[in-house]
Amino acid sequence: MTWLLDLKYSLRQLAKARSFAALMLFIIIGSLTVTMVGFNYVYTVTVKPLSSEREQSVRTVRQLRSTVYEGRSLTRVLFLLVLMKLP
Secondary structure (H helix, E strand, O other): HHHHHHHHHHHHHHOOHHHHHHHHHHHHHHHHHHHHHHHHHHHHHHOOOOOOOHHHEEEEEEEEEEEOOOEEEEEEEEEEEEEEEEO
16 A cells, blocks of 8 residues: 555656656657667567568578687577578
């Protein structure tokens, strides 16, 4: 029940300082927008299937190399190619 009182208090304080509230809303909405655009871009590039007329001929080639750096094993993707088999 105390969280409800805290919420009411915080809303009253934001109503008093309108410019601060507007700035905070702008920052929150802007950061959420940038995050959603970034995730959509990554999803489109990496996860979403390719829409191609010849989907069966699309091949993915990945080469992974495990390296040791200061006693820790790191796996790095050296390259990622999408090859289309020509007729």
